[in-house]
Amino acid sequence: MKLERACIYPKDIQRITGRTERYGRKLLSKIKQHFNKEPHQFITIKEFSEYTGIDQDTIQEYVTS
Known part of the structure; x- marks a missing residue:
């Protein structure tokens, strides 16, 4: 059984979008606000x-490669 990662990180967003890692951090922050999550909680794929x-x-594909 192959386990897949459930969370996404700024570096993953950088690879997916081609933008900077800083953009990834800002986007994760916006997504956390959108889903009413606390700062310590993770964002799932x-x-x-x-x-x-x-x-x-x-x-x-981007996360596992």
Whole structure:
């Protein structure tokens, strides 16, 4: 059984979007506000997909490679 990572990090967003890691941190902050999460809570790939409109399978390719 292969486990897949559930959380997304700024470096992942950098790889997906081609933007800077700082942009990734800002985007994660916006997503946390959108989903009413505390600063210490993580953003899942599903939540990132829902917010950005990027397909989960596409995101998973970037995260696992």
